[in-house]
Amino acid sequence: MMVSFILKKELKITSLSAGTPSRVACAGDKVSFTVKSSGGVGKVQYRFYVKQKHTSIIRNYSTSKTARWIPDKSGKYTIVVMAKDSEGNTVTKNIKSYYVNAKLKVSTFKTSMASKKAIENKKIKLTMKAAGGTGRYQYRFVYKRKGEDTVHTISRYSSKKSVMWTPLKAGKYTLYAYVKDVKTNKVAKKTITSYEVKSK
Secondary structure, X not given: OXXXXXXXXXXXXXXXXXXXXXXXXXXXXXXXXXXXXXXXXOOOEEEEEEEOOOEEEEEEEEOOOEXXXXXXXXXXXXXXXXXXXXXXXXXXXXXXXXEEEOOXXXXXXXXXXXXXOEEOOOOEEEEEEEEOOOOOEEEEEEEEXXXXXXXXXXXXXXXXXXXXXXXXXXXXXXXXXXXXXOOOOOEEEEEEEEEXXXXX
């Protein structure tokens, strides 16, 4: 009498990877995770969850090997995936230190001369500060005069967070400050509206 045996391969998670690297993802971004596994019996399902102060499920058990997560705040996270086969055997793998940056923004945008005190053909210093993102920034300044369609560039993207601007005409202006994250090419802006320049 012959007895046949079925050799069961141990369920293993061979890799867990993030579509956006740690310290590059920002709060509000869509971050994808992909798992690869081997062995197990029958269908293998995957459950993704994230740990910080509390544990939150990214996606419950499914045969899909990818999941998408949108972090709502910055900080250090642990990303965990659990694989389960048809016999209930489980195994987990994690990314222990996954850092999410704060959302990129222009935190302050100031002029050296207050609105209505600015005079045409007189230099005004524009200064911005940025926060969030990867911390590697470039800055751009732009203006538009009320009643005109043209948007004028004061300075193109550069490492300078301050620039001198000389308004050539009296009138009301909208000033724009743009910051670009060099590593991700994400852009954020802040505006000063109804900035009034007086005649001499």
